[in-house]
Amino acid sequence: MNILGISAYYHDSAACLIQDGKLVAAGQEERWSRKKHDYRFPTHAVDYCLKEAGITVDQLDYVTFYDKPFLKFERLLETYLAFAPSGLKSFLMAMPLWIKEKLWLPDVIKKEMSFNGQVLFPEHHQSHAASAFFPSPYESAAILTMDGVGEWATTSWGVGRDNKIDLMAELHFPHSLGLLYSAFTYFTGFRVNSGEYKVMGLAPYGKPKYVDVILDNIMDLKEDGSFKMDMSYFNYCQGLTMTNGSFAELFDGPPRKPETQLTQREMDLAASVQKITEEVVMRTARHVHAETGEKNLVLAGGVALNCVSNGKLLREGPFENIWIQPAAGDAGGALGAALITWHQYLDNPRPLNGGKDLQTGSYLGPEFDQTAIEAFLTESGAVAKELTWADMPQKVADIISDEKVVGWFQGRMEFGPRALGSRSIIGDARSPKMQSVMNLKIKYRESFRPFAPSVLAERVSDYFETETESPYMLIVSEVKEELRREMTAEEQNFFGIEKLNVVRSEIPAVTHVDYSARVQTVHADTNPLYHQMIKAFEKNTGCGVIVNTSFNVRGEPIVCSPRDAYACFMRTEMDYLIMGNYLFAKEDQPKWREEGDWREEFELD
Structure with missing residues (x-):
């Protein structure tokens, strides 16, 4: 039986295919369309999933969409009516897409895919919950989903057991932790649904000085994690911005204009909303634990991508184990929609995997074999040296040991927002200059942004204050105290962005200003080639940690194809590209020609 899950029309549209209950393929439309956070119908992602499964549309038994459009439309109408006439402009902007496509999704799906079978519509938070529980390693678990908003729900919790999920309580729009965080994202000058991370x-550069202001004025937070927000400070119900003048008055002036200088105020605002987020998550988790009695917790929804909050929940929370859906945002809704159809709607049993999850590293996207890479070489005129597969990991390890930056393009593309060693840019974690080089010369992004470590799974506790596996880069842990460098008296008085250039540990390129790191544990069973390369780097240097960041530049989706990878390589100051077992050196390449400034193609937030 073939079931296709789809998410679309908000942001991060995606498709996922399961075949007789097995997760076969998943991908986000942006990777093919090259439009970041593409919300349109995932035509390319659907085509890929069908091709990967070796089937045609006629062989699909069900198509499942990740939420209920009519229920969402009801919320939209009720909200606009409640705030009328002030929301008219926003209402008129939203209506064309609803009237043309969103209200006619069965017809749209049949038209876009030539599909004549049954289309199902679980609720948004059911899809999130299914994506969290069904691939998890647990027979039973408490479920917590938190995001901006689905139909009405913004937070939900319940229990998953065997092949069923049961959501028991919800918090409703407009009271939303995800939208609160997005409001501060907007106010600090970053793009909503893109800049939350x-x-x-930015939060560790500031102090949470506005926490009491938030709790005293705009948020009534209860002990069980539920809350209400004073909507007189917000504009997202009726307007085209997230906040209003009252919000600005409360937080010392107007919102920061995008691309202008970051000030201490923005850092303190970031620290404050991050602190609030952690407190809400902790209170909610304690309540859910008390109500369910479960020892395991699974998480999904956009808030579950807040890996700082996840790390605190793991360290200080009441649950023994947590598992987070790697595609926790709307893209993962496609996966949840397919799985809830297979298990809950069709009542098929749910297998367990001996304590391991069923997402197999989230390597669910397309793979390009030697034939495809060689065809690209012939077509493009690019110059590459073919290495033996046996020698390749050591050669790459040698290059990054010399503080060179390498684009790493191998195997199946990752599903979700994190690069996990298939479409990654890698470097030496010991290098004090690596963070600034990667940010400014390769990623073309803000200098304060931290990079993540990829660490051999068997060595994680040697470098970080955790023994927990973190294969999906969704948990923050502190660098081991014995690896930290003692700061001088002068350095201890630095504040704000001044903290950036202080070397803080023996792995400074992946140590944030608060000594934290967003850890990815690399496992030999799910990504053997990446593991071999890091192992070779460890043999060279004695260090089992490298820098890993996503293979893209600011404003662009992660690369998908050989053409995408080579273009990104040539547009930046990356030193080498390894694609399969072909090694590209920048100095050997023909002159790169591209009309205009490529960065103009993307909306740089």
């Missing part, structure tokens, strides 16, 4: 990265 920048706020998380």
Whole structure:
């Protein structure tokens, strides 16, 4: 039986295919369309999933969409009516897409795919919950989903057991932790639904001085994690911005204009909303634990991508184990929609995998074999040296040991927002200059942004204050105290961005200003080639940690194809590209010609 899950029309549209209950393929439309956070119908992703499964549309038994459009439309109408007439402009902007496509999704799906079978519509948070529980390694678990908003729900919790999920309580729009975080994202000058992780990265540079202001004025937070927000400070129900003048008055002036200088105020705002987020998550988790009695917790929804909060929940929370869906945002809704159809709707049993999850490293996207890479070489005129597969990991390890930056393009593309060693840019974690080089010369992004470590799974506790596996880069842990460098008296008085250039540990390129790191544990069973390369780097240097960042530049989706990878390589100051077992040296390449400034193609936030 073939079931296709789809998410679309908000942001990060995606498709996922399961075949007789097995997760076969998944991908985000942006990777093919090259439009970041593409919300349109995932035509390319659907085509890929069908091709990977070796089937045609006629062989699909069900197509499942990740939420209920009519219920979402009801919320939209009720909200606009409640705030009328002030929301008219926003209402008129939203209506064309609803009237043309969103309200006619069965017809749209049949038209876009030539599909004549049954289309199902679980609720948004059911899809999130299914994506969290069904691939998890647990027979039973508490479920917590938190995001901006689905139909009405913004937070939900419940229990998953065997092949069923049961959501028991919800928090409703407009009271939303995800939208609160997005409001501060907007106010600090970053793009909503894209820049939230920048706020998380900026938070350690500031002090949470606005926490009491938030709790005293705009958020009534209860002990069980539920809350209400004073909507007189917000504009997202009726307007085209997230906040209003009252919000600005409360937080010492107007919102920061994008691309202008970051000030201490923005850093303190980031620290404050991050602190609030952690407190809400902790209170909610304690309540859910008390109500369910479960020892395991699974998480999904956009808030579950807040890896700082996840790390605190793991260290200090009441649950023994947590598992987070790697595609926790709307893209993962496609996966959840397919799985809830297979297990809950069709009542098929749910297998367990001996304590391991069923997402197999989230390597669910397309793979390009030697034939495809060689065809690209012939077509493009690029110059590459073919290495033996046996020698390749050591050769790459030698290059990054010399503080060179390498684009790493191998195997199946990752599903979700993190690069996990298939479409990655890698470097030497010991290098004090690596963070600034990668940010400014390769990623073309803000200098304050931290990079993640890829660490051999069997060595994680040697470098970080954790023994927990973190294969999906969704948990923050502190660098081991014995690896930290003692700061001088002068350095201890630095504040704000001044903290950036202080070397803080023996692996400075992946040590954030608060000594934290967003850890990815690399496992020999799910990514053997990447593991071999890091192992070779460890043999060279004695260090089992490298820098890993996504293979893209600011404003562009992660690369998908050989053409995407080579273009990104040539547009930046990357030193080498390894694609399969072909090694590209920048100095050997023909002159790169491209009309205009490529960065103009993307909306740089």
